[in-house]
Amino acid sequence: MIPPQIRDLIYVLAAIFFIFDLKWMSHPRTALRGNYAGVLGMVLAIAATVFSQSLDWGTMAIGVGIGTVIGLVAALRIKMTSMPEMVGVLNGFGGAASVLVAGAAVIAAVSALSGAAGQAVGLQTRVATVASALIGSVTFFGSYVAFGKLAEFLGVKWKLHTWQKIIKYGFSAIVIAGAGWYGVTQGIQPHGAGSSEGLMGIAVIVCGLLIGGILLRKKDRFPGMNALKGISFLASMGVGVMLVQQPENQMLFWVLAAAAGVLGVLLTLSIGGADMPVVIALLNSYSGLAAAATGFVINNTVLIIAGSLVGASGVILTNIMCKAMNRSLTNVLFGVMGPTSETPDADEVYKSVKSTSADEIAMMLDGAQRVVIVPGYGMAVAQAQHAVKNFAAMLEERGALVEYGIHPVAGRMPGHMNVLLAEADVDYDKLRDMDEINAEMDQVDVVIVLGANDVVNPVARTDPQSPIAGMPIIDVDKARTVVVIKRSLSPGFAGIPNPLFSLDNTLMFYSDGKVAVQAMITAVKENL
Amino acid sequence: MELFIGALTVFVLAVFVGFEVVTKVPPTLHTPLMSASNAISGITLIGALLLAGQTDNPQLSRTIAVVGVTFATINVVGGFLVTHRMLAMFRKKN
Numbered sequence: 001m002i003p004p005q006i007r008d009l010i011y012v013l014a015a016i017f018f019i020f021d022l023k024w025m026s027h028p029r030t031a032l033r034g035n036y037a038g039v040l041g042m043v044l045a046i047a048a049t050v051f052s053q054s055l056d057w058g059t060m061a062i063g064v065g066i067g068t069v070i071g072l073v074a075a076l077r078i079k080m081t082s083m084p085e086m087v088g089v090l091n092g093f094g095g096a097a098s099v100l101v102a103g104a105a106v107i108a109a110v111s112a113l114s115g116a117a118g119q120a121v122g123l124q125t126r127v128a129t130v131a132s133a134l135i136g137s138v139t140f141f142g143s144y145v146a147f148g149k150l151a152e153f154l155g156v157k158w159k160l161h162t163w164q165k166i167i168k169y170g171f172s173a174i175v176i177a178g179a180g181w182y183g184v185t186q187g188i189q190p191h192g193a194g195s196s197e198g199l200m201g202i203a204v205i206v207c208g209l210l211i212g213g214i215l216l217r218k219k220d221r222f223p224g225m226n227a228l229k230g231i232s233f234l235a236s237m238g239v240g241v242m243l244v245q246q247p248e249n250q251m252l253f254w255v256l257a258a259a260a261g262v263l264g265v266l267l268t269l270s271i272g273g274a275d276m277p278v279v280i281a282l283l284n285s286y287s288g289l290a291a292a293a294t295g296f297v298i299n300n301t302v303l304i305i306a307g308s309l310v311g312a313s314g315v316i317l318t319n320i321m322c323k324a325m326n327r328s329l330t331n332v333l334f335g336v337m338g339p340t341s342e343t344p345d346a347d348e349v350y351k352s353v354k355s356t357s358a359d360e361i362a363m364m365l366d367g368a369q370r371v372v373i374v375p376g377y378g379m380a381v382a383q384a385q386h387a388v389k390n391f392a393a394m395l396e397e398r399g400a401l402v403e404y405g406i407h408p409v410a411g412r413m414p415g416h417m418n419v420l421l422a423e424a425d426v427d428y429d430k431l432r433d434m435d436e437i438n439a440e441m442d443q444v445d446v447v448i449v450l451g452a453n454d455v456v457n458p459v460a461r462t463d464p465q466s467p468i469a470g471m472p473i474i475d476v477d478k479a480r481t482v483v484v485i486k487r488s489l490s491p492g493f494a495g496i497p498n499p500l501f502s503l504d505n506t507l508m509f510y511s512d513g514k515v516a517v518q519a520m521i522t523a524v525k526e527n528l
Numbered sequence: 529m530e531l532f533i534g535a536l537t538v539f540v541l542a543v544f545v546g547f548e549v550v551t552k553v554p555p556t557l558h559t560p561l562m563s564a565s566n567a568i569s570g571i572t573l574i575g576a577l578l579l580a581g582q583t584d585n586p587q588l589s590r591t592i593a594v595v596g597v598t599f600a601t602i603n604v605v606g607g608f609l610v611t612h613r614m615l616a617m618f619r620k621k622n
Contacts, residue, residue: 018568019545025561026552028618035611038564042571042604049574055581063580063594067601074602075609083559083614090566090607093599097572100596104579107589124532284562291569296535298575304535305542306571312546313565317558408555415558422556422617431556 002052010048011302017041018306022313028428045302080423081380084280084413088147091283095139098290099257102132102297110248126247128296130240130256136290137257141211141264143283144171148215149272150412155220172212179208179258186251200251207258211265221270226334232263267333273493274377274454276412278321278332285314317414324408324434326460326471349497350489356507358516361483362523368445371395372437374405374474375417378451378486382513388450389424391517394524403430405437405447405474407455434474444479451485451513453492458500468494482506485516560614567607573600 002010017037024034050060078086106129148154153164160168187201214222239256246252271279288310295303322329365371373392379385392402404426410417418431441447449456452474460471476482477500484501488510491497500506509516553561579585579593 015542018571019549021564021568022546022549022553022561025557025564026549026554028554028557028615031557031560031618032612032615035560035564035608035615038568038611039608042567042573042608045571045574046577049577050581053578053582055578056583057581059590059594060577060581060597063576063597064601067598068605070598071602071605071607072609075606075613078610080614080617083563083610086606086610087559087562087566090563090603090610093603093606094566094569094572097570097576097596097600097603100592100599101572101575101579104585104589104593104596105575107592108579108582108585111586111589112584122532124535281562284566287566288569291572292539294572294575296532296539298578299531299535300575301535301538303571303575304539306568308539308542309546309549310565310569312543313550313561316547316550317562320555320558406555413559414562415555415560418556419559419614419617422614425617428556428618433555 001054002048004052007048007052008301010044011300014041014045014048014302015305017044018309022309080419081383082151083419084276084411084416085147085150087413088143088150088280088283091280091287092140092143092147094287095136095143095283095290098132098136098287098294099140101294102129102136103253103257105129105294105297106247106253107250110250123244124299125297126244128293129247129253130243131293132290132297133243133253133256134236134240134260135286135293137260138264138267139283139286139290141261142268142279142286145215145265145268146271146276146279146283149220149268150276154215155217155269155272157218168215172215175215175261176208176212179204179212182254183208197251200255203255204251204258207255207262210262211258214265214269220272225266225270229263229266229334232259232266235259236263271332274325274409275332275493277409277414277416278318278325278327278329280413281314281317281321282329283314285311285318288312288314321409321414324472326469344497346489346491346497349499350502352502353489354507356483356509358509358519358523359527360507361509361520362527364481364483365395365400365446365520365524366527368395368400370444370446371400371402372405372432372441372444372447372476372479373402374407374410374447374449374452374456374476375421376407376410376450376452376455377412377416378513380411380416380420380451382451382515384450384513384517385420385424385426387514387517387521389421389426391521391524392426392430394521403432403437405434405476406431407434407452407474410452410455434472438475438478441475441478445481447476447479447482449476449482449484449486450517453486453498454494454496456500457492457494457496457498459496459498467496476500477503477505480505483509485509485511485513487512556618557615560611560618563607563614564611567604567611570600570603570607573597573604576600 021038183201183205292307576596
């Protein structure tokens with residue numbers, strides 16, 4: 001047995017390793033070492049915990065065993081293009097774990113102090129329990145919605161694959177059935193529908209029906225959605241205050257978790273496309289804050305430190321993402337786009353669009369000294385990263401300098417494009433930030449825009465009335481020639497036409513990203 | 529109350545450390561940063577383990593905690609492993 005003092009010292013050590021994990025993330029060279037530091041910190045914290053008192057190993061082993069298998073399989077099988085979904089799901093498990101730990105802790109505390117429980121549970125524990133249930137539940141349900149939107153099975157009209165149906169209907173069924181079972185067996189049946197327990201049971205059932213029902217809809221918005229958001233927020237707060245006053249009332253805890261679940265679903269459901277990076281970063285932050293709140297519940301310093309590190313990290317990322325879109329967090333959460341004027345007519349904007357072919361591009365690239373590739377979500381969808389890398393390598397062999405200009409919100413999560421290009425073995429020195437590449441854009445001969453739209457729309461600079469006004473963009477229009485690879489002239493997430501496509505120095509190459517890059521490779525070879 | 533102030537101090541200082549450290553992470557590593565910090569937030573695992581393993585806890589509490597252990601373990605194992613996979617790809621070639 002480790003004495004409590006030694007255990008606490010090991011916790012301090014673990015916290016230091018967590019800080020070094022994040023610190024070493026500041027450079028690709030040291031980042032791998034940082035991850036090992038994080039693993040070491042976690043192993044130390046777990047070891048110090050389980051050896052500090054006599055515990056039932058069997059029970060713990062069940063959870064750890066199942067969790068390890070699921071975690072291993074998921075992490076090894078996931079494709080790099082699906083990384084946003086993976087991070088979304090992991091956020092959700094973190095949030096759920098926080099709710100469950102806080103719930104279990106309250107039950108344990110109340111039973112240990114049976115009698116004058118309400119008074120004996122300290123104020124800190126009560127407030128922290130409320131925070132834990134609230135933030136954890138919002139994180140869990142919000143993350144599920146984010147995952148469902150990224151995997152394209154929530155709020156969509158088209159036909160679903162079997163696995164998507166299983167998850168979508170299964171999740172709703174479990175939520176409704178679980179809430180129904182809990183409400184009936186714990187509330188209505190033993191105490192009658194009119195009693196306070198019965199009413200709480202009914203509240204849980206209503207929340208379950210709301211969550212399960214809303215998630216089955218084929219649209220991601222509905223009339224009165226923002227009003228319901230407000231109501232579920234106020235309801236969560238109200239139940240939270242009640243729970244602080246009467247912590248021995250375990251049913252209130254689950255009512256709170258259920259109401260916060262409705263809030264989590266509503267907050268994320270209407271968000272999609274280019275706003276996804278903000279939500280993923282925000283949920284990341286919540287999962288940390290939920291862990292920190294749980295730390296307050298069970299009075300554990302390492303939980304508080306680790307949780308607040310993660311919370312801070314998520315807040316920073318959220319902030320970077322919001323700035324990169326020139327939108328406030330409230331705007332994103334309530335689905336408001338910037339100042340909306342009359343959207344210019346697409347036909348008018350696109351009347352002088354010129355299209356091109358792979359051969360023409362190959363000829364143009366012949367004399368190009370500097371080439372910049374600007375990838376967007378379209379590259380991820382087409383899984384074109386390996387083809388892009390081969391294409392770039394070929395141009396480099398011919399003496400050109402090829403770099404990548406990466407917008408902070410390109411893709412569906414922070415750093416999405418970087419991971420894909422790293423997977424294709426692109427040297428990280430060639431991945432240039434928006435500001436860096438913009439400073440040199442006038443020296444660039446050819447820019448190839450691959451599956452990006454809003455992040456290269458010059459309207460953001462020129463039209464103060466546009467929904468994306470003021471959003472920092474990659475100034476591809478300042479390069480000598482721009483090639484835009486795109487399936488069609490359809491608008492991006494902001495839903496506005498892009499005048500870049502009809503500029504004199506822009507050529508459109510209508511094609512799937514991967515097919516286009518492969519055609520260009522062939523054409524450049526033939527052009528030798 | 530003293531206990532709470534102590535915990536609150538730790539919380540506030542750790543948030544500042546987090547801000548300082550994470551601001552220096554370049555955009556290239558933002559995805560691995562998220563998955564790594566995700567794994568770290570799986571630290572709730574130790575709380576879950578305690579509640580699941582204490583034999584004097586009520587059965588309901590322990591059952592809930594075991595589910596918590598499972599979720600937190602997925603978070604920790606999956607998070608660190610997927611971060612490792614990503615970071616192993618970021619390298620400099622000569």
